[in-house]
Amino acid sequence: xxxxxxxxxxGASKLLLxxxxxxxxxxxxxxxNTGDDIELHGLRISPDLDxxxxxxxxxxxxxxxxxxxxxxxxxxxxLGRYGREIWFNLGDRDLATHLHRxxxxxxxxxxxxxxxxxxxxxxxxxxxxxxxxxRVESRVIxxxxxxxxxxxxxxxxxxxxxxxxxLAGIKHARPAPxxxxxxxxADGVVVCPSNPIISIGPILGVRHVRETLRETQAxxxxxxxxxxxxxxxxxxxxxxxxxxxxxxxxxxARLYADFLDGFILDREDVSxxxxxxxxxxxxxxxxxVMQTFEEKVELAxxxxxxxxxxxx
Amino acid sequence: xxxxxxxxxxGASKLLLxxxxxxxxxxxxxxxNTGDDIELHGLRISPDLDxxxxxxxxxxxxxxxxxxxxxxxxxxxxLGRYGREIWFNLGDRDLATHLHRxxxxxxxxxxxxxxxxxxxxxxxxxxxxxxxxxRVESRVIxxxxxxxxxxxxxxxxxxxxxxxxxLAGIKHARPAPxxxxxxxxADGVVVCPSNPIISIGPILGVRHVRETLRETQAxxxxxxxxxxxxxxxxxxxxxxxxxxxxxxxxxxARLYADFLDGFILDREDVSxxxxxxxxxxxxxxxxxVMQTFEEKVELAxxxxxxxxxxxx
Numbered sequence: 001x002x003x004x005x006x007x008x009x010x011g012a013s014k015l016l017l018x019x020x021x022x023x024x025x026x027x028x029x030x031x032x033n034t035g036d037d038i039e040l041h042g043l044r045i046s047p048d049l050d051x052x053x054x055x056x057x058x059x060x061x062x063x064x065x066x067x068x069x070x071x072x073x074x075x076x077x078x079l080g081r082y083g084r085e086i087w088f089n090l091g092d093r094d095l096a097t098h099l100h101r102x103x104x105x106x107x108x109x110x111x112x113x114x115x116x117x118x119x120x121x122x123x124x125x126x127x128x129x130x131x132x133x134x135r136v137e138s139r140v141i142x143x144x145x146x147x148x149x150x151x152x153x154x155x156x157x158x159x160x161x162x163x164x165x166x167l168a169g170i171k172h173a174r175p176a177p178x179x180x181x182x183x184x185x186a187d188g189v190v191v192c193p194s195n196p197i198i199s200i201g202p203i204l205g206v207r208h209v210r211e212t213l214r215e216t217q218a219x220x221x222x223x224x225x226x227x228x229x230x231x232x233x234x235x236x237x238x239x240x241x242x243x244x245x246x247x248x249x250x251x252x253a254r255l256y257a258d259f260l261d262g263f264i265l266d267r268e269d270v271s272x273x274x275x276x277x278x279x280x281x282x283x284x285x286x287x288x289v290m291q292t293f294e295e296k297v298e299l300a301x302x303x304x305x306x307x308x309x310x311x312x
Numbered sequence: 313x314x315x316x317x318x319x320x321x322x323g324a325s326k327l328l329l330x331x332x333x334x335x336x337x338x339x340x341x342x343x344x345n346t347g348d349d350i351e352l353h354g355l356r357i358s359p360d361l362d363x364x365x366x367x368x369x370x371x372x373x374x375x376x377x378x379x380x381x382x383x384x385x386x387x388x389x390x391l392g393r394y395g396r397e398i399w400f401n402l403g404d405r406d407l408a409t410h411l412h413r414x415x416x417x418x419x420x421x422x423x424x425x426x427x428x429x430x431x432x433x434x435x436x437x438x439x440x441x442x443x444x445x446x447r448v449e450s451r452v453i454x455x456x457x458x459x460x461x462x463x464x465x466x467x468x469x470x471x472x473x474x475x476x477x478x479l480a481g482i483k484h485a486r487p488a489p490x491x492x493x494x495x496x497x498a499d500g501v502v503v504c505p506s507n508p509i510i511s512i513g514p515i516l517g518v519r520h521v522r523e524t525l526r527e528t529q530a531x532x533x534x535x536x537x538x539x540x541x542x543x544x545x546x547x548x549x550x551x552x553x554x555x556x557x558x559x560x561x562x563x564x565a566r567l568y569a570d571f572l573d574g575f576i577l578d579r580e581d582v583s584x585x586x587x588x589x590x591x592x593x594x595x596x597x598x599x600x601v602m603q604t605f606e607e608k609v610e611l612a613x614x615x616x617x618x619x620x621x622x623x624x
Contacts, residue, residue, distance in 0.1 A: 042415035072386050078408030082433050092404040096390030103354035121394050 001304065002027045004186040004218075006131075008199025009036070009048040010065035011225055011233050012192030013055035014290040016126070018300030019190075020056060025125035029182040031209075033194070034111065034130045035138035035167055035202030038150045040088055041079060043098040044105055047150075048199070049115050049130060050097055057122035065233070068093045087155040112176040129182070131203040132173040138198050139166040140239075149198055158235040162242025165197055170205040183212045188307035191222035193288060195236040196255045197243060213259035219310030221262035221303060223288055224249035228268045232289060250275045257281065261310050264288065264302060282310060313616065314339045316498040316530075318443075320511025321348070321360040322377035323537055323545050324504030325367035326602040328438070330612030331502075332368060337437035341494040343521075345506070346423065346442045347450035347479055347514030350462045352400055353391060355410040356417055359462075360511070361427050361442060362409055369434035377545070380405045399467040424488040441494070443515040444485040450510050451478040452551075461510055470547040474554025477509055482517040495524045500619035503534035505600060507548040508567045509555060525571035531622030533574035533615060535600055536561035540580040544601060562587045569593065573622050576600065576614060594622060 001023055005016060007030050019028055033048045047066065054060040054068055061067045071091030080086045090098065097118060104114045110133040119128045140152040142160035152158060183189060194200050204210045213220060226249050231237040237247040245251045249265040250272045256263075262282040265272060266289065276283040286302040287295060313335055317328060319342050331340060345360045359378065366372040366380055373379045383403030392398045402410065409430060416426045422445040431440045450461040454472035464470060495501060506512050516522045525532060538561050543549040549559045557563045561577040562584045568575075574594040577584055578601065588595040598614040599607060 041411045042418055043411070072384060072404065074384055074404035075387060075407045075411070078405040079411065082408065082412045082430070084412065092384065092386035092407075093390035095387045095404075095407065096394065099353045099355070099387070099391065100394040100396065106354055118394070 001187045001307070002029075002185065003188050003190060003307070004029045004031060004182050005190045005192055006031050006194075006200055006203050007048065007052060007192040008033050008194025009051040012048075012194045012199070013052050013060070013065070014296050015190075015192050015223060015299060015303070016052060017055055017293075018290070018296030018298070019303065020126060021297045022300040022304050025056075028126040029178070029186070030126055030128045031131050031179055031182070031203055032115075032128060033199045033202050034132060035136045035198065036149050037135075037137070038088070038148060040090070041084060042102070043090075043095070044102045045088070045090070045098050046101065046111070046115070046130070049118075049128060050094070052128055053115075053119045053122050053124055056119070056124045056126055059122065067091050085155075088150060089154075110176070112178070127178075127182075129178055130176050131179060131209065132206045133176045134173040135169050136173050136202050136206075137168040138202060139168055141166065153235060158238060162235075162239050165201070165239065165243065167202050167205055170202060173206045175206050175209055179206070180208055180212045183209070183216055183218075186216065186218045187311065188218050188304075189213060189216065189220035190303050190307070191220070191256060191260070193223040193225040193232070195225060195231070195234055195239065196252050197236070197239045210259060219261040219307050220259055221264060221306050221310070222252070222256050222260055223264045223299065223303065224252050224266060224269070226252055227266040227288055248272060253279055253281060262306050264306060282306070313499045313619070314341075314497065315500050315502060315619070316341045316343060316494050317502045317504055318343050318506075318512055318515050319360065319364060319504045320345050320506025321363040324360075324506045324511070325364050325372070325377070326608050327502075327504050327535060327611060327615070328364060329367055329605075330602070330608030330610070331615065332438060333609045334612040334616050337368070340438040341490070341498070342438055342440045343443050343491055343494070343515055344427075344440060345511045345514050346444060347448045347510065348461050349447075349449070350400070350460060352402070353396060354414070355402075355407075356414045357400070357402070357410050358413065358423070358427070358442070361430075361440060362406070364440055365427075365431045365434050365436055368431070368436045368438055371434065379403050397467075400462060401466075422488070424490070439490075439494075441490055442488050443491060443521065444518045445488045446485040447481050448485050448514050448518075449480040450514060451480055453478065465547060470550060474547075474551050477513070477551065477555065479514050479517055482514060485518045487518050487521055491518070492520055492524045495521070495528055495530075498528065498530045499623065500530050500616075501525060501528065501532035502615050502619070503532070503568060503572070505535040505537040505544070507537060507543070507546055507551065508564050509548070509551045522571060531573040531619050532571055533576060533618050533622070534564070534568050534572055535576045535611065535615065536564050536578060536581070538564055539578040539600055560584060565591055565593060574618050576618060594618070
């Protein structure tokens with residue numbers, strides 16, 4: 001079964017790690033968000049691409065879900081001496097990835113070519129594609145001004161009320177080579193449990209991606225990132241509220257209903273199943289909180305079984 | 313006494329550290345070699361500028377004479393995963409300097425402005441100027457081809473026989489702002505015990521530097537980097553041989569004789585004093601090997617005393 005997964009960072013990576021145990025990783029194409037990418041200290045940083053790569057390579061710092069296990073932060077501390085902002089945690093080993101990426105981009109490589117080079121260097125068999133090679137930047141409108149998403153999330157710890165989201169550059173962003181083809185040829189599509197606004201939104205907004213998802217014969221399911229009225233990780237709940245949505249699995253299902261065939265909610269949200277089905281979607285409940293390796297594999301099995309059921 | 317010092321890296325830094333104890337560091341202007349600069353992993357690296365800064369800040373790894381004390385090399389090791397050449401040792405904390413420099417240069421700062429920013433961040437009172445803001449690259453011609461000096465020295469460990477030296481870009485290199493002025497206004501000039509070909513050569517070759525040294529009223533002395541027919545550090549001896557010079561303090565004195573007033577040889581080379589004097593130079597002997605802090609201060613005192621004697 002050839003799968004395409006739309007993915008943000010930490011939550012997505014957990015499910016992707018499970019999926020790589022359930023299907024042949026070589027049959028998995030991951031389309032990753034690049035809206036959180038940021039340039040710091042002259043380096044091009046792609047947090048979601050790297051979190052996915054490090055997780056699938058078994059190298060991620062598991063407790064926090066990002067960065068490399070056993071990492072040190074000596075360079076970052078030393079940057080502080082030069083008066084530089086050091087709120088974005090860049091580990092010493094992780095810096096090598098950003099140095100390598102930045103130099104290849106300067107030489108004219110595309111982000112997709114770099115992402116492929118990096119995942120191969122880590123021995124990751126799944127294909128990891130950025131949604132687009134063009135620059136898309138997620139900005140958060142707050143009362144204090146418009147912030148880069150990383151400034152809002154990491155520097156300011158998501159404290160400002162969200163008034164709006166701007167995906168700068170999205171209108172002109174073209175899909176990276178292979179993205180539309182992978183979706184069109186897939187046997188199934190899964191939207192990972194990521195922030196629908198800031199992680200999946202910048203993928204869906206890339207030209208022709210949403211239409212291709214609507215048109216493909218392959219079934220598409222999403223796993224809810226919202227459980228019992230709160231996001232497991234990150235500011236999904238605050239963003240949904242700020243943009244006028246309710247904070248529920250159902251609200252997420254509505255955002256994807258035009259191209260989805262099925263939706264996987266947490267068991268705690270079983271009461272929302274009828275409302276999800278009323279959107280025209282098949283619904284499954286499962287344990288969507290993935291703490292252990294086994295829980296990741298179990299949820300991946302539910303995803304694959306749901307797609308197989310939808311294929312009939 | 314306002315001093316100007318022409319300096320390479322490790323040997324020069326030892327004398328400079330001594331000089332900062334003997335005169336007011338604010339009266340010292342260091343004109344540093346940039347011919348060894350190299351771009352690696354997209355970073356602009358200025359080994360001599362950094363060695364001088366780290367040494368005067370008391371932060372250098374003393375045993376080896378370059379890099380930062382207590383340094384780690386995690387980023388460099390991680391760069392190896394990506395198939396990158398990692399023969400040039402870049403420590404994690406040291407990387408912060410290169411990242412900072414590279415980004416400032418990309419923003420349009422000159423190398424001199426960056427060097428000044430960095431030495432101030434380290435609390436170094438002496439002024440540290442690159443000889444030029446223009447790119448000069450020292451290349452070594454060997455039987456195996458032409459190598460960047462760092463490839464010859466660090467990667468290949470100075471194993472190839474030297475057939476010639478090319479200072480690429482030197483003809484068009486203009487002195488950094490302040491270099492000629494500092495020499496013209498100095499009360500004394502000292503040429504540090506550095507490689508005359510590859511460290512001092514790229515300073516003297518910058519437009520108008522040598523003429524200004526010849527014309528200035530201030531006395532100029534050099535400290536020999538060659539002791540008893542060998543260089544204390546680095547490939548000075550191999551380079552002198554390769555370029556047809558003898559390996560002796562006298563040979564170094566000859567290279568500078570047109571602008572020098574005095575020359576300081578090691579006590580071991582006292583037999584060369586008459587020949588140095590025959591070049592029209594005053595000669596002093598001293599212990600030029602600087603292992604301890606005290607030895608650095610002692611040699612600095614000899615330099616200052618020699619300049620005072622020459623001023624009369």
